[in-house]
Amino acid sequence: MSPEGTPGPPKLPGTMVYTYLGPEGTFTEAALLQVPGADEAVRIPSTSVTSALEMVRSGHANAAVVPIENSVEGGVSATLDAISIGQPLRILREILVPITFVLAVRPGIELDDVRRVSTHSHAWAQCRNWAEMNIPKAEYLPASSTAAAAVGLQDDSSGFDAAICSPLVASRLGLNVVARDIGDVSDAVTRFILISLPGLLPEPTGADKTTVVIPLPEDRPGALMEILDQFSTRGVNLSRIESRPTGAFLGDYFFSIDVDGHIFDARVADALKGLHRVSPELRFLGSYPRADHRRAHVLPHTSDPAFEAADQWLESLING
């Protein structure tokens, strides 16, 4: 699968190569480090979600970690779109990372002295209230990541005297932290996903999630209801839905949906088959354990035994 002349993933058995939305020290790397064995694996930062996924698609990485949603900012559009088109991918697991920010400053700088502060725009959005109260005179300089801002603090030419970043990268770089927990939402959490090529499906755990991408069959009243009906008829609970423009022009939509349950659960499999009939171009993005381990609530009449009993009953009718 790796193109002629470019290096593939290491061939040593057991050696895994992971990529993630870099640079080093971001919350995304923190997410990756939650994956069992990742601390001993090869970890390659990518400069964008697209290039991280490209490494997976081309076989240069076994899997990638990218952000998918967070409790302050919602869906991360680039990821949603990148996994919805092109060569099929599969989500293997989701990872929750608590988001806490620190303010790191150059040596000798006090909080009151801060005039220019850098960080990623999303992090800035999440610390605005604190910043307006505590460093009201500071000008904001965008950075491509919180980690890039942290690194820039060690570079004399970077032009800013403070950075908002993760505790992890501040500690790794030995930065001077003058304020902790400066996010406006005290218990913010970001959701990341681990993505690979299609292969073995993760085993069901009873607390699983299934992600699908469903093009709207037609812009008619009721088409969305027809789609959602496939879930509700089988007692499958939705935990996320987003309509997304298909790209070329406004007005054509697809839906990105998370539901409770695993494709190995009969009710989910049956709903997927129903969706395939309504919108045959839908895409299955994976069934994987929920990070919060919350078990799906399954009504008796949508349980696996109920499905099996119904199958046997129908067969007995048809075979007389």
Add this chain to the structure above:
Amino acid sequence: MSPEGTPGPPKLPGTMVYTYLGPEGTFTEAALLQVPGADEAVRIPSTSVTSALEMVRSGHANAAVVPIENSVEGGVSATLDAISIGQPLRILREILVPITFVLAVRPGIELDDVRRVSTHSHAWAQCRNWAEMNIPKAEYLPASSTAAAAVGLQDDSSGFDAAICSPLVASRLGLNVVARDIGDVSDAVTRFILISLPGLLPEPTGADKTTVVIPLPEDRPGALMEILDQFSTRGVNLSRIESRPTGAFLGDYFFSIDVDGHIFDARVADALKGLHRVSPELRFLGSYPRADHRRAHVLPHTSDPAFEAADQWLESLING
């Protein structure tokens, strides 16, 4: 299957025994005569729907013809209930019979002379307007069937001088008919069904009907919707629905439902499986050709190929 000492159905190959709601000469016999081969088969009248079905259940008849609905009187409760409980039965076909009534009188009686007229109460209900206009002074005497009234006309002790009956029985008995087509609804039609023990299912024709009996799982808002949803989600059209009390006390219900399509149609089979999960005690009463040959309207996404494609898609996902 036939109890000791009572005669079973004839053992000669090819000789069929039919029963029907009698007596001879009723519209029900006319319905039976529409069944191919019935004119050469043994035809035994039964005195009630229950006893006709009992002959089938006990093996003394191969099949029974009973009324199920008519265009003036609606559902025939006794039949609906009798096929919904007890030993399972199957509907093999439905038969439509045009309902036309004649007034037959004793020899020497003119229309203006009619003082007492007999017929079945349903037939009387269907000729009331005509009777009020044409024989306003006539008193009504109930009969157990239109044919019984016709026969009574030949019995001096029966006490009435006119009978409302079918043209068939009037002609068979050589009665004196003084008025024809006296029903208030000019194109009335009654629906009958042919019932046997479970066995081979009639082949699908593209214009089929499936009948089920579904106990309401619980008296909660939405239970009925949950049931009907199983049909609408698969694009299966209902052509009849009746809620029926379960018998012992008012308030507990089952539903008697006809839908377009055959159990061999994937969308119908899938809906039946869904119903079995929601209400496992449901009863399948048969898939059989529609008497009016009206083909079911099947949307592309609920056609058999769409179901097959969905099955294959899901299998490919699960098998990687």
Add this chain to the structure above:
Amino acid sequence: MSPEGTPGPPKLPGTMVYTYLGPEGTFTEAALLQVPGADEAVRIPSTSVTSALEMVRSGHANAAVVPIENSVEGGVSATLDAISIGQPLRILREILVPITFVLAVRPGIELDDVRRVSTHSHAWAQCRNWAEMNIPKAEYLPASSTAAAAVGLQDDSSGFDAAICSPLVASRLGLNVVARDIGDVSDAVTRFILISLPGLLPEPTGADKTTVVIPLPEDRPGALMEILDQFSTRGVNLSRIESRPTGAFLGDYFFSIDVDGHIFDARVADALKGLHRVSPELRFLGSYPRADHRRAHVLPHTSDPAFEAADQWLESLING
């Protein structure tokens, strides 16, 4: 309203005229006697449901009592149809009557002697098992009512030696009862309704029922769901539904539906408005107290206060 030359209802203030499906001594008269004041009112038996309703429509009776459903036989088609067409009528209340049958015989006749037994065909259907066990040799003669059979027992020319009738009529006529409680279903109950011309609506009691007749707008998949959706969206529970052919030909339907609640309940009124949009020819047949006094289960968000709050909220939006 009463035609020239025919007597209208009594003009004395306070004197009510009731009619009912006769003759005297039937279960229907027993139902009427449950209506407060009916024992002192004028009670006129009618020979059919249609003629009973005609007396109301023409102003010759203030109200009529007719059967609408029973726990053994289900919907009474003639009543359903008669109130669904023609000049509008209103149901004022429903009445439940326990159905118990006795076997009355001519003087000198013992149970073993019974050779010919008469009763209404529905009553016969409800006593068949008992009859087969206890008077197996008896031939059945149909009567137009249980009361007519009872009366016939006092007439030497009637030709039968036993009658199945209500305890009431047997007692009134002083008949010789040889068996009691001979119905196959021990706690059978029949539902009757009291019908009048439109006028003041009965006050809501919290345990009410509303009856409507809804023509199916079109024979398309989903039309029935659209109708039922109007109820479920407002949390209105169905307690009865029947599809009924419209009369002229099979295939066109209307629905006869009972729901929990009163037209003065906001959720019911809102559902009725929704139904009117979907099927403008629908007919409101009345809101009236349930005979079983079972209160409707109303979810907070479909209560009157929730409707009022929503109305006020919308008004505040529109008026800025």
Add this chain to the structure above:
Amino acid sequence: MSPEGTPGPPKLPGTMVYTYLGPEGTFTEAALLQVPGADEAVRIPSTSVTSALEMVRSGHANAAVVPIENSVEGGVSATLDAISIGQPLRILREILVPITFVLAVRPGIELDDVRRVSTHSHAWAQCRNWAEMNIPKAEYLPASSTAAAAVGLQDDSSGFDAAICSPLVASRLGLNVVARDIGDVSDAVTRFILISLPGLLPEPTGADKTTVVIPLPEDRPGALMEILDQFSTRGVNLSRIESRPTGAFLGDYFFSIDVDGHIFDARVADALKGLHRVSPELRFLGSYPRADHRRAHVLPHTSDPAFEAADQWLESLING
């Protein structure tokens, strides 16, 4: 409404003050310039969506223009969240802006010489393919806006030799453009909204949109369906839906929804009332003309006359 000591909006009649997500020269300013009269009004750039809305809430601006969705990136989370909480705001109109990018360079630089290129990260995402083909060696530097990058090109200390920006700002600043139309999607369009305090609602045009924010009443299967049912039952078509975490923790959701139609349309008003009952904390964000002028498809039975007829019918029933 404007706090002591801070300047309020100009008091001269007819003089409007607009703010927008700045700086000058962004696509957002281009959107504002489509608003009639905006070219002669006061136009104040804001540094964030939040501060733009704050200017409106505090009375320092009459209205604000902010991005809400675009055809490549989807929903703009900051805007969705900012208008969903805090003091109520209203959307007055939506504005579509075609998105085309140019590459501007410092004087003397050729395409092949470009080593460092700056732009907003979303613009960078939309020009990645072109950049990889045409300036593969160029390093990316994030800017807080495309206009900021353009301005930086005139500043020797900014450290980059090329900027991706709008044709408008390149032309205003007299920059050296070496490539045009470099976006990967040729007909990209971004949607912006004009926001003010609640006041007079825009008149319906027949091609309108209504935006609401609806908290999920409870995390139960079916709650989302209950919400969407309010629209489908009234034939109201959804054109956008997004589930959004409520902020504090993952798992609690609200929905941001656009539907076809105006609050003055009876079917939309009725759906809003239904939503208020299901989720009383919902927020109405406005009814306003669609930028694409596409008229809503209204079924006869959900038209204003159908609602009026239903209202009158119900009133006639209640008033006898």
